[in-house]
Amino acid sequence: MSYFDAASAAPLHPVARQALLASLDEGWADPARLYKEGRRARLLLDAAREAAAEAVGCRPDELVFTPSGTAAVHSGIAGALAGRRRTGRHLIVSAVEHSSVLHTAEVHRDGGGTVTEVPVDRTGAVRPAEFAEALRPDTALACLQSANHEVGTLQPVAEAAGACRAAGVPLLVDAAQSLGWGPVEGDWSLLAASAHKWGGPSGVGLLVVRKGVRFAPQGPRDERESGRAPGFENLPAIVAAAASLRAVRAEAAQEAARLRELTERIRARVPALVPDVEVVGDPERRLPGVVTFSCLYVDGETVLHELDRAGFSVSSGSSCTSSTLTPSHVLRAMGVLSEGNVRVSLPPGTTEEDVERFLAVLPGVVAGVREKLGAPVSRTETVTEERDEALVVDALGRRCPIPVIELAKVIGDVPVGGLVRVLADDEAARLDIPAWCEMRGQEYVGEQPADRGAAYVVRRLS
Amino acid sequence: MSYFDAASAAPLHPVARQALLASLDEGWADPARLYKEGRRARLLLDAAREAAAEAVGCRPDELVFTPSGTAAVHSGIAGALAGRRRTGRHLIVSAVEHSSVLHTAEVHRDGGGTVTEVPVDRTGAVRPAEFAEALRPDTALACLQSANHEVGTLQPVAEAAGACRAAGVPLLVDAAQSLGWGPVEGDWSLLAASAHKWGGPSGVGLLVVRKGVRFAPQGPRDERESGRAPGFENLPAIVAAAASLRAVRAEAAQEAARLRELTERIRARVPALVPDVEVVGDPERRLPGVVTFSCLYVDGETVLHELDRAGFSVSSGSSCTSSTLTPSHVLRAMGVLSEGNVRVSLPPGTTEEDVERFLAVLPGVVAGVREKLGAPVSRTETVTEERDEALVVDALGRRCPIPVIELAKVIGDVPVGGLVRVLADDEAARLDIPAWCEMRGQEYVGEQPADRGAAYVVRRLS
Numbered sequence: 058m059s060y061f062d063a064a065s066a067a068p069l070h071p072v073a074r075q076a077l078l079a080s081l082d083e084g085w086a087d088p089a090r091l092y093k094e095g096r097r098a099r100l101l102l103d104a105a106r107e108a109a110a111e112a113v114g115c116r117p118d119e120l121v122f123t124p125s126g127t128a129a130v131h132s133g134i135a136g137a138l139a140g141r142r143r144t145g146r147h148l149i150v151s152a153v154e155h156s157s158v159l160h161t162a163e164v165h166r167d168g169g170g171t172v173t174e175v176p177v178d179r180t181g182a183v184r185p186a187e188f189a190e191a192l193r194p195d196t197a198l199a200c201l202q203s204a205n206h207e208v209g210t211l212q213p214v215a216e217a218a219g220a221c222r223a224a225g226v227p228l229l230v231d232a233a234q235s236l237g238w239g240p241v242e243g244d245w246s247l248l249a250a251s252a253h254k255w256g257g258p259s260g261v262g263l264l265v266v267r268k269g270v271r272f273a274p275q276g277p278r279d280e281r282e283s284g285r286a287p288g289f290e291n292l293p294a295i296v297a298a299a300a301s302l303r304a305v306r307a308e309a310a311q312e313a314a315r316l317r318e319l320t321e322r323i324r325a326r327v328p329a330l331v332p333d334v335e336v337v338g339d340p341e342r343r344l345p346g347v348v349t350f351s352c353l354y355v356d357g358e359t360v361l362h363e364l365d366r367a368g369f370s371v372s373s374g375s376s377c378t379s380s381t382l383t384p385s386h387v388l389r390a391m392g393v394l395s396e397g398n399v400r401v402s403l404p405p406g407t408t409e410e411d412v413e414r415f416l417a418v419l420p421g422v423v424a425g426v427r428e429k430l431g432a433p434v435s436r437t438e439t440v441t442e443e444r445d446e447a448l449v450v451d452a453l454g455r456r457c458p459i460p461v462i463e464l465a466k467v468i469g470d471v472p473v474g475g476l477v478r479v480l481a482d483d484e485a486a487r488l489d490i491p492a493w494c495e496m497r498g499q500e501y502v503g504e505q506p507a508d509r510g511a512a513y514v515v516r517r518l519s
Numbered sequence: 520m521s522y523f524d525a526a527s528a529a530p531l532h533p534v535a536r537q538a539l540l541a542s543l544d545e546g547w548a549d550p551a552r553l554y555k556e557g558r559r560a561r562l563l564l565d566a567a568r569e570a571a572a573e574a575v576g577c578r579p580d581e582l583v584f585t586p587s588g589t590a591a592v593h594s595g596i597a598g599a600l601a602g603r604r605r606t607g608r609h610l611i612v613s614a615v616e617h618s619s620v621l622h623t624a625e626v627h628r629d630g631g632g633t634v635t636e637v638p639v640d641r642t643g644a645v646r647p648a649e650f651a652e653a654l655r656p657d658t659a660l661a662c663l664q665s666a667n668h669e670v671g672t673l674q675p676v677a678e679a680a681g682a683c684r685a686a687g688v689p690l691l692v693d694a695a696q697s698l699g700w701g702p703v704e705g706d707w708s709l710l711a712a713s714a715h716k717w718g719g720p721s722g723v724g725l726l727v728v729r730k731g732v733r734f735a736p737q738g739p740r741d742e743r744e745s746g747r748a749p750g751f752e753n754l755p756a757i758v759a760a761a762a763s764l765r766a767v768r769a770e771a772a773q774e775a776a777r778l779r780e781l782t783e784r785i786r787a788r789v790p791a792l793v794p795d796v797e798v799v800g801d802p803e804r805r806l807p808g809v810v811t812f813s814c815l816y817v818d819g820e821t822v823l824h825e826l827d828r829a830g831f832s833v834s835s836g837s838s839c840t841s842s843t844l845t846p847s848h849v850l851r852a853m854g855v856l857s858e859g860n861v862r863v864s865l866p867p868g869t870t871e872e873d874v875e876r877f878l879a880v881l882p883g884v885v886a887g888v889r890e891k892l893g894a895p896v897s898r899t900e901t902v903t904e905e906r907d908e909a910l911v912v913d914a915l916g917r918r919c920p921i922p923v924i925e926l927a928k929v930i931g932d933v934p935v936g937g938l939v940r941v942l943a944d945d946e947a948a949r950l951d952i953p954a955w956c957e958m959r960g961q962e963y964v965g966e967q968p969a970d971r972g973a974a975y976v977v978r979r980l981s
Contacts, residue, residue: 060556065549066751074543081536085721087527091823091840092832094522124586124722125750131739157749160739253751259547260586260722260753277593277622280842287619288587289528289715291722294756361553370554378553380742 059411060370063254064206064234064347064402070256073301077258077293084292089281098292105299112302113248113265114240120265121282122295126233126251129262130157132274132285133229133247137198138165140271141227145195146170151183151202151212152390155231158200159386171195180339181210181391188213189220196226203235207374207387207400208338209320209347211235215243227270234344236263237305238313246270252298255305256405260291261298305405312405313345319412320348323401330420335496337393346404349374351388352397352423353493354432354462360397363422369415374398376457376485384457384485394492395485396458397423430458433465447476453509457485461493464515468499471517476502482510490515521873522832525716526668526696526809526864532718535763539720539755546754551743560754567761574764575710575727576702582727583744584757588695588713591724592619594736594747595691595709599660600627602733603689607657608632613645613664613674614852617693620662621848633657642801643672643853650675651682658688665697669836669849669862670800671782671809673697677705689732696806698725699767700775708732714760717767718867722753723760767867774867775807781874782810785863792882797958799855808866811836813850814859814885815955816894816924822859825884831877836860838919838947846919846947856954857947858920859885892920895927909938915971919947923955926977930961933979938964944972952977 060068080101086094088102103117110117123129138148150162152174162172173191175183183201192199199221204211214230221228227246235241237255241248247270252261264285266272272285279287305312320343328334333353352360357375364371372378374385375398384395401415427434448471452460460481471477479490487504490513494501502514522530542563548556550564565579572579585591600610612624614636624634635653637645645663654661661683666673676692683690689708697703699717703710709732714723726747728734734747741749767774782805790796795815814822819837826833834840836847837860846857863877889896910933914922922943933939941952949966952975956963964976 058555060548060554062549062552062554062556065552066547069543069547077543078540081531081539085528085531085715086522086832087524090524090527090832090834091820092522092524092827093520094524094832124590124753127741127750128586131749157739157741160741164739251751253547258753258755259751260756262750277619277626279589279619279622287593288589288724289713289721291586291720291753291756293720294722294753358553365554370548370552370556372552 058368058370059407059415061401061403061407061415062370062372063404064400065372066253066259067256067404069258070301070304072304073257073297076300077297080293080296084296088290088292101296102290102292105295108299108303109263112240112306113236113263115265116268119267120263121285122290123262123264123286124260124288124291126249126254126262127157128286129249129251129264130155130231131161133249133264133266134158134161134198134200135275136266136272136285137227137229137247137270138170139273139275141197144197145193147193147196148172149175149188149191149196149199151175151177151188151200153177153181153205153387154200154202155206155233158231177390179391179393181205181208181337181387182212182339182342183217185213185216185220188217192220192224192226196224198229199226200229200231202231203241204344205338205387206234207385208349208391209344210339211342211344214241214245218243218245237302238309238345239306252301255302257298257301258294260294308405316346316403316405316407319403319407319409320346320401322412323348323416326416327419330416331423333496335394337388337391347400347402349398349400351394352399353394353496354430354458354465355397355423355426356430356456356458357396357398359426360399360422363426364418367418367422369418372400374400376483382484384488389488392492394489394496396461396489430462432462447478447514450477450479452479452481452486454482456483457489460486461489464490464493468515468517473517473519475517477515477517478505479513479515480507480510481513486513487511520830520832521869521877523863523865523869523877524832524834525866526862527834528715528721529718529866531720532763532766534766535719535759538762539759542755542758546758550752550754563758564752564754567757570761570765571725574702574768575698575725577727578730581729582725583747584752585724585726585748586722586750586753588711588716588724589619590748591711591713591726592617592693593623595711595726595728596620596623596660596662597737598728598734598747599689599691599709599732600632601735601737603659606659607655609655609658610634611637611650611653611658611661613637613639613650613662615639615643615667615849616662616664617668617695620693639852641853641855643667643670643799643849644674644801644804645679647675647678647682650679654682654686654688658686660691661688662691662693664693665703666806667800667849668696669847670811670853671806672801673804673806676703676707680705680707699764700771700807701768714763717764719760719763720756722756770867778807778865778867778869781865781869781871782808782863784874785810785878788878789881792878793885795958797856797954799850799853809862809864811860811862813856814861815856815958816892816920816927817859817885817888818892818918818920819858819860821888822861822884825888826880829880829884831880834862836862838945844946846950851950854954856951856958858923858951892924894924909940909976912939912941914941914943914948916944918945919951922948923951926952926955930977930979935979935981937979939977939979940967941975941977942969942972943975948975949973
């Protein structure tokens with residue numbers, strides 16, 4: 058088996074395992090107690106905090122341990138917004154933040170706050186000037202991830218932090234995807250991260266609040282972790298989290314270079330091996346181990362299933378793989394194809410052989426899925442007769458990628474300059490039909506209301 | 520070392536340790552993913568949920584794992600209150616609930632809700648009739664612990680649940696202290712618990728919401744754990760929590776009988792070995808391993824420190840051991856002495872020898888502390904002269920137990936029927952001076968305002 062989904066959860070680092078085992082006997086008591094077992098637990102907690110703070114680049118008293126990265130984001134945003142409530146209730150987020158950030162923004166909006174979602178370019182990055190322009194006199198907080206979790210694109214955090222600092226607005230950085238690779242650059246104010254992303258155990262997140270940042274913890278009072286993370290400390294796991302962060306950092310430079318070379322191979326060779334593929338995300342400013350591509354005319358769920366059968370564990374931002382049947386908000390914000398989406402995120406230690414085997418297996422998997430779905434093998438150049446002004450493709454009730462497959466099947470029948478209307482009610486079509494047009498050099502005219510779903514109008518250009 | 524603070528955190532049960540180790544390799548991946556590692560993690564999570572549900576006595580789909588018992592209480596109360604907001608905003612809690620419950624009640628009150636705190640008797644138990652009387656047409660939720668964490672007294676949960684059920688009000692039971700000993704009796708609606716109290720790892724709590732109970736999770740949306748516990752599941756720890764709950768249950772009946780005999784010894788012999796001691800909590804309806812007593816004329820912090828030096832780890836509800844310098848709200852609600860408070864909570868496996876050694880050491884420790892503080896050795900019967908109507912003891916600026924020691928020193932100088940006024944600004948005096956009067960057969964007349972602190976007036980009766 059090759060596990061290629063490190064961006065979801067990395068396997069436990071050997072140092073995390075050792076530290077966890079070593080602290081099970083010393084770290085179970087309440088660190089708030091004054092007796093021997095409590096003092097031992099307190100020493101472990103203090104040492105873990107110092108180690109984590111050193112890796113983050115902050116003071117130990119600025120860092121608390123939370124039960125998860127999600128909890129760190131929830132508490133960090135809520136506390137910072139409440140701390141600056143007098144300034145205003147405006148929150149800035151990028152459109153491609155992790156769902157934990159966007160869901161916290163939703164709660165803020167539902168509670169009467171205002172939220173600006175800064176769009177991203179086609180690589181998934183915010184433009185620093187656009188991020189800065191979103192700042193207003195009533196902005197309480199801005200949030201920007203250090204790197205995107207679905208496509209690996211690095212965000213211009215240092216520039217954003219500079220603009221925020223100039224405006225007197227704190228910037229919260231969700232560093233979940235990058236903290237194992239190095240400290241977050243720039244003059245940020247708050248930071249959230251998650252240990253199981255860097256090979257630490259689950260059950261541990263980090264929340265850093267720089268001295269001087271106004272912060273009012275929300276929810277019921279609790280004395281633990283400076284009042285910022287209620288509940289008994291998850292101690293042996295905290296020790297393991299801090300120890301493994303140090304360990305992955307020690308290996309980071311070398312491992313980053315190695316993984317970057319491997320993902321570069323995938324970036325370069327997948328489009329050559331598999332027809333009708335779009336590799337997404339920034340080719341340069343990106344995480345070392347992440348590469349994401351979308352394949353026309355296949356559904357992500359079947360691809361994932363077939364790759365799993367072939368021994369590869371990957372994830373997908375396609376709508377057919379999500380419980381809500383909507384495509385990834387990240388791919389949507391980037392305006393790229395979401396169907397047949399595959400994210401490969403290599404854990405440290407991935408071998409060249411694993412990657413070569415993946416590249417050997419992928420073309421057959423995609424071809425097999427396409428064949429089953431009856432996707433067009435290549436662009437047909439049929440002689441076109443005169444037809445009605447707009448050909449109609451009825452894909453109502455059909456899930457992704459069928460609407461795009463049906464469109465591709467008929468486009469050859471449309472006279473150049475002619476229109477085709479695709480009726481579809483799968484939410485993914487709204488994203489994937491324009492993306493297909495862009496990939497295929499056809500014109501996406503727009504969306505029209507329809508009795509059911511919507512009609513997506515395409516003009517044949519070539 | 521003898522660790523006698525199991526009510527704070529129990530040492531890791533051997534089964535928890537084994538289950539944790541066994542699942543580190545299988546349980547690190549995201550259980551929401553469809554590939555092999557994800558499916559394995561899902562199997563572990565499902566099996567843990569079934570095991571925990573069986574031990575609780577609920578359906579697996581009624582139980583979610585939270586990051587701590589505190590998180591379970593916070594989410595459970597907030598979700599139940601929101602789910603029944605149309606009914607009203609009245610919340611009932613007992614006065615001796617865990618701080619996580621009372622702090623959630625505070626937030627509710629701050630948000631415009633109303634809260635009734637049902638008082639307890641001198642043993643620490645609510646009276647079922649009084650609890651039932653607190654129910655109103657606008658009551659959204661009632662909360663009652665299964666057993667008190669400081670004095671071990673069992674609460675009449677079944678009766679309270681019956682009254683709530685009759686009124687159509689859900690009852691949330693904080694079962695943190697008792698779940699390892701057995702399922703919670705009665706027809707309750709919600710239940711919260713914490714794994715590290717039964718010998719499971721830290722980082723795992725349980726929240727049970729019975730089918731049919733209106734529940735609206737608060738905070739940002741998250742798909743994990745039925746939307747009731749955001750963040751990546753703390754999986755190997757969850758497996759260890761469930762496994763150890765089964766294991767401690769298998770040993771519960773035998774271990775309860777053994778520990779009950781040991782705590783009975785402490786209950787019976789401490790008052791005989793140490794003068795001026797009050798054993799608190801219900802002598803019969805109580806947890807097997809918990810016994811709590813308060814010693815006049817000593818401060819809890821020094822006693823804890825001296826016991827720690829002698830190899831015993833215990834905790835205290837005395838104000839001098841809390842960061843807020845206020846005595847335990849539990850002891851206050853019971854109206855019992857808080858000074859020199861010692862809670863002994865025996866973990867399973869505690870030996871008779873440990874307890875005998877504790878009984879051998881305790882009298883010397885208390886006597887030593889009293890001697891240092893200049894406490895009265897015995898009640899002096901001096902011939903009283905005529906004095907001013909009220910003798911004044913100035914204990915301003917002095918911390919517990921000095922005000923009570925000073926009172927005890929002069930009481931012999933007061934003519935029978937005469938008054939003494941104790942000036943004190945330590946919050947503990949408000950509780951401890953009346954408690955001392957009750958223990959000593961003197962009359963506590965009441966509290967008078969003073970320039971600084973308060974004046975506590977005592978009449979000598981004997």
